Amino acid sequence: MQGSIDIRVRYCECDPMGVVHHTAYPVWFEMGRTELLRSTGRTYRDMEAAGLLLAVVKLEVTYRAPARYDDLVTLRTTLERVGAVKIQHSYELFRGDDLLVTGSTVLACLDRDGRARALPDGALGTAPSASGG
Amino acid sequence: MQGSIDIRVRYCECDPMGVVHHTAYPVWFEMGRTELLRSTGRTYRDMEAAGLLLAVVKLEVTYRAPARYDDLVTLRTTLERVGAVKIQHSYELFRGDDLLVTGSTVLACLDRDGRARALPDGALGTAPSASGG
Amino acid sequence: MQGSIDIRVRYCECDPMGVVHHTAYPVWFEMGRTELLRSTGRTYRDMEAAGLLLAVVKLEVTYRAPARYDDLVTLRTTLERVGAVKIQHSYELFRGDDLLVTGSTVLACLDRDGRARALPDGALGTAPSASGG
């Protein structure tokens, strides 16, 4: 499952080097996940209200070239794998045809007390992988 | 009641003009309030755990001169007035003797459902003003 | 001159109270100004590249009701007044028909060294007010 969103770079996301601060990209990754889930007809807001929390347990980002203030960039988010309790996404950020940043995350499914719990069938609009976890 | 904290300006708090972004200062005001309360032996964390939330309902900031990356600045926070349900603070931010930014906030005391509630006596380490609110 | 933008509330813009942190709204005000200027055919990015910087010198925000994660809110930005060196905007943030937050800013026009300079005619797509400044 894959989705794409456009993002207009905010002034406050940029630093004195005149480029997007490296901590802004994972914020956009989170937006990518939110919209990817929405495209299946579900929302993280409803999941949280139902007591199903998704916490980032691993983040990797590779920065190839910087985005700049007022750039209109495109984030492509891919749901790579849904395991019993973990979910993997990958990310590619483009400005036009230029690939600026790539990344990946692993999310864990938690209950309200922060304990690992199984992801309910179809919670992400897709069946868990047989070998997942 | 008045207190003072030192803040080292973070790189990501600065923008392409090379100065602190104007939205960083109210973040520091919040830190000033947190530490002012701590100096009375109470903490916002404990207040929240007890179901007493303080929400900002009014913010004013005047920017006279910018702080810059790696500056060590000093924030002076003053509790101006404690009313029945509202609390006023003022702020002065200095770099050395130079006054860079001033501001003020009004907080409202809320319960967990977001309804106004009376501030318990002594909650801020000071008695409510007779005429407050 | 007036413009309007829609904003999807980001997860990281919300705080432990479950609502948008009060410092996120002025970030959105800045986005409102950026898009208002773009609607005239100019951009802040080009203005900055030309050595014309606009710095916030005054900010006021009144919080009436909170926005929440994943809300789709609408920001209406109004250019209130263009003076010789200062520019005033006002802001109204809505969720549906509900007015959540209002605010205002004063910007000063600066050169690259941070000195006040006159705003060139038509820089904001409108003539300076006769009495402005």
Next chain:
Amino acid sequence: MQGSIDIRVRYCECDPMGVVHHTAYPVWFEMGRTELLRSTGRTYRDMEAAGLLLAVVKLEVTYRAPARYDDLVTLRTTLERVGAVKIQHSYELFRGDDLLVTGSTVLACLDRDGRARALPDGALGTAPSASGG
């Protein structure tokens, strides 16, 4: 070379789950690098003023347990390797004896136009590794 800083968790760094948002930790890593360099008698601010920029080209973070609002946490930053044009750091974040988060970064040395340049001898208060880069 290794250094350690204490950080008080800010309210706005926490999200609706009541824990620190995952994008706040790399901000702290940057603070760790800043203070590690300061401990050698140099500063990033001076390096930037001299036209030597350090850009993050790779970031990895592993989240084991969350920090919370008002926690006083300790970040241990280690300079792992200094190559010809790349610099590696690792990070461990503790609350008391509990290891909450680990991470690593690779920085590249750039000139003002964003081109890779060699790191001057001793720029980080340590000699480049013979095999580095």
